[in-house]
Amino acid sequence: MDLALAHVSHRYNGVEVLRDISFAAPAGRIVCLVGPSGCGKSTLLRFLGGLERPDEGQVTMTGEPPAGSLNPLTYIFQDFALLPWRSARGNISLALEDHRLSRREREEIIADVLARTGLSDFADALPRQLSGGMKQRVAIARALAVRPACLLMDEPLSALDSQTRELLLDDLQGLWERERFGAVYVTHNLAEAVRLGHQVVVLSRRPGQVREIVEIDMPLSERKARAAELEAHQTRLWELMREEAMAADQEIADV
Amino acid sequence: MSDAALPGAAPRTEPAPGARPVPFRGGGFRPTPRRWVGPLVFAALFAAWEAGSRMGWISPIVLPAPSEALEAFSNLARSGQLALHLQASLSRLVQGWIFGTLLGIAVGFAAGLFSLARAGIVPLVAAFFPIPKIALLPLFIIWFGIGEESKVATILFGTFFPTVIAVYGGVDGVDRGLVRMGQSFGLSRWSIVRKIILPGAMPAILSGFRISASIAIILLVAAEMIGAEYGIGAYVLLAGNLMATDQLVAGVAMLSILGLTVSWLIGRLEKRVLRWR
Ligand SMILES: Nc1ncnc2c1ncn2[C@@H]1O[C@H](COP(=O)(O)OP(=O)(O)OP(=O)(O)O)[C@@H](O)[C@H]1O
Numbered sequence A: 001m002d003l004a005l006a007h008v009s010h011r012y013n014g015v016e017v018l019r020d021i022s023f024a025a026p027a028g029r030i031v032c033l034v035g036p037s038g039c040g041k042s043t044l045l046r047f048l049g050g051l052e053r054p055d056e057g058q059v060t061m062t063g064e065p066p067a068g069s070l071n072p073l074t075y076i077f078q079d080f081a082l083l084p085w086r087s088a089r090g091n092i093s094l095a096l097e098d099h100r101l102s103r104r105e106r107e108e109i110i111a112d113v114l115a116r117t118g119l120s121d122f123a124d125a126l127p128r129q130l131s132g133g134m135k136q137r138v139a140i141a142r143a144l145a146v147r148p149a150c151l152l153m154d155e156p157l158s159a160l161d162s163q164t165r166e167l168l169l170d171d172l173q174g175l176w177e178r179e180r181f182g183a184v185y186v187t188h189n190l191a192e193a194v195r196l197g198h199q200v201v202v203l204s205r206r207p208g209q210v211r212e213i214v215e216i217d218m219p220l221s222e223r224k225a226r227a228a229e230l231e232a233h234q235t236r237l238w239e240l241m242r243e244e245a246m247a248a249d250q251e252i253a254d255v
Numbered sequence B: 001m002s003d004a005a006l007p008g009a010a011p012r013t014e015p016a017p018g019a020r021p022v023p024f025r026g027g028g029f030r031p032t033p034r035r036w037v038g039p040l041v042f043a044a045l046f047a048a049w050e051a052g053s054r055m056g057w058i059s060p061i062v063l064p065a066p067s068e069a070l071e072a073f074s075n076l077a078r079s080g081q082l083a084l085h086l087q088a089s090l091s092r093l094v095q096g097w098i099f100g101t102l103l104g105i106a107v108g109f110a111a112g113l114f115s116l117a118r119a120g121i122v123p124l125v126a127a128f129f130p131i132p133k134i135a136l137l138p139l140f141i142i143w144f145g146i147g148e149e150s151k152v153a154t155i156l157f158g159t160f161f162p163t164v165i166a167v168y169g170g171v172d173g174v175d176r177g178l179v180r181m182g183q184s185f186g187l188s189r190w191s192i193v194r195k196i197i198l199p200g201a202m203p204a205i206l207s208g209f210r211i212s213a214s215i216a217i218i219l220l221v222a223a224e225m226i227g228a229e230y231g232i233g234a235y236v237l238l239a240g241n242l243m244a245t246d247q248l249v250a251g252v253a254m255l256s257i258l259g260l261t262v263s264w265l266i267g268r269l270e271k272r273v274l275r276w277r
């Protein structure tokens, strides 16, 4: 299932946030979205998942989601969004309870995603008992449980320390190798963008416009070993963003 | 090459001559629990009171000795009157509080979830909440008669408004990120209310219970003082009229125990329901 934005523009209380954004998120590929603070990345992601409607332009999906997909467009949030009163198992179960599944099917799915994210020993732990990395793993497990066609991730690793981030980056890459889900991945971290993105969409400062779309051809599995080549992509991205980031920074100082 | 390898930078373990300890300036401002102090204060107070009464320093007209109040209490229990008073009070309290709370939860949720309901309910609550509900008792007596209904209605009314405020405040306070998460997984509206908003509002609802329960006890006593044959409030009032200070103190002590029991019950409920915190 492919996801696409066509000529999307939006204003909040008269302030233009996004201007004429068009890009596609094809099935099975990861599109990273980078841009300075406040340029509308989170807003764009809310449009993609149908949580909000843009003033102008269309958000479309084409093709059918893979058979058995319970929730084709699934989010992973920066702050994890786990219910503090439910255990890891209960949080995953929440996403399944509104679907017609027998108790056994549900339990099988939960056990499967817990195993795939290395959480089997933490199934009954409450969120407050888990570290940040573990919490985000629970959120990833919950997302996998509904077999998404496209994962929508808003800075999923930015609340974590850099070592945990590195580990989860490996996890995400490994999961993608097996599941080949499509994804839109918002990040501030260019190293993450070049590690996971098949495509990096660079947005300008507010009002956000597509400044450039950078293709990175290297297969994900080789990227860790060929870090030096990625460095070039990362430098190029930084050059694209540098001015925008500086200007955005000044703007906030002017207010 | 690390700094430690530089000559003269070897770690010393012995303090240099002339070294002084850094003066300690921290500590304090953090009361730690002392379990035995509370009971000791009570025991000392009662002992002094008892001694004062026996020595004749405290006139029995002003304040009876604790032992006399206890005596009055056991007389009351033996005569069978205690059960009548307690039963009358508890049934009013429980009926009024439960109906007031149920109505308050329903109306509070409506105000928390629906714009139209909120627009209608909030100004109404704002107008009624500041009225001391006991001022409405005469009106309720005209409507429902001097019997149980008017007393229960006063308590119901008194618990209803703080519950509405606590519930809709609690619903407002639920993390909208969690609600959005529920929507993003395609949960039905009803599932979101039941599985996300209700548990998320529970801490606020339970602290509302504490407030409404203490209001209910105040209204109970006041209503019973205005016109009741049985009930702790009626007992205390009668004792005062007869200048029977021993019975009066016994009645007041019962109210203290009633209040403590209610707050203990709510504490238990909080422990159970909010185990995840
Ligand atoms: N619900 C809203 N109501 C009003 N203004 C909003 C709303 N959501 C976002 N904005 C504004 O729109 C702009 C874009 O916000 P958005 O959160 O999409 O940016 P972002 O690119 O995700 O920023 P960051 O990198 O800091 O996460 C910001 O200026 C923000 O203040």
Ligand SMILES: [Mg+2]
Binding pocket: A041, A042, A043, A154
């Ligand atoms: Mg954002």
